[in-house]
Amino acid sequence: MPSPTRIVVLISGSGTNLQSIINAIKTGAINATIVAVISNKAGVQGLERARKENIPALTVSHQQFTHREHFDQALMQKIDEYTPDLIVLAGFMRILSKDLVNHYRGKMINIHPSLLPKYQGLHTHRRALEADDRQHGCSIHFVTEELDGGPVIAQSSCEIQADDTEQTLRERVQQLEHKLYPQVIKDFCEGKITLS
Ligand code: GAR
Numbered sequence: 001m002p003s004p005t006r007i008v009v010l011i012s013g014s015g016t017n018l019q020s021i022i023n024a025i026k027t028g029a030i031n032a033t034i035v036a037v038i039s040n041k042a043g044v045q046g047l048e049r050a051r052k053e054n055i056p057a058l059t060v061s062h063q064q065f066t067h068r069e070h071f072d073q074a075l076m077q078k079i080d081e082y083t084p085d086l087i088v089l090a091g092f093m094r095i096l097s098k099d100l101v102n103h104y105r106g107k108m109i110n111i112h113p114s115l116l117p118k119y120q121g122l123h124t125h126r127r128a129l130e131a132d133d134r135q136h137g138c139s140i141h142f143v144t145e146e147l148d149g150g151p152v153i154a155q156s157s158c159e160i161q162a163d164d165t166e167q168t169l170r171e172r173v174q175q176l177e178h179k180l181y182p183q184v185i186k187d188f189c190e191g192k193i194t195l196s
Contacts, residue, residue: 017181
């Protein structure tokens with residue numbers, strides 16, 4: 001069996017996607033090790049989830065930097081200390097600079113709660129409801145310079161119900177996320193997904 005893929009996960013919040021990846025690794029479905037979880041916000045639940053599993057969990061706070069580029073340099077330095085093969089953005093709510101994105105080209109992926117190219121940016125569930133869409137979902141894509149715009153690897157969708165609220169729709173899409181992200185990471189680790 002090849003050596004486990006080294007993954008660094010970047011988060012900003014509750015870390016339910018992180019948990020789904022941890023669980024899939026624990027069951028043996030993915031041959032990988034999460035070598036670090038890094039948050040740009042201190043005290044978030046995702047860091048606790050990592051610590052519970054004895055995964056190094058650290059904060060690089062964007063608030064300590066006046067320039068985005070300086071934050072990104074510090075973040076890049078920290079990530080590189082762990083020599084990852086794959087960087088997984090799981091609810092990481094920062095726009096990344098060109099230098100950082102290019103540094104990890106082909107090995108940084110993100111999950112976004114919409115059927116891209118629809119609804120890049122924030123408030124995706126509200127926007128899908130306001131547009132009277134019949135379907136909504138999530139996308140996983142390679143991170144490139146364009147915000148929420150890199151090549152899409154996989155998508156998962158659900159019907160929008162007449163009585164859906166932003167909250168019920170978010171929850172339904174998150175259930176899809178928790179299945180799709182581990183599947184895509186598994187495929188990446190098995191060399192089935194590359195950016196060409
Ligand atoms: C997820 O729903 C993810 O799709 C979204 O943040 C949530 C994080 O939840 N990401 C974005 O909006 C990125 N543009 P989690 O912390 O519980 O995994």
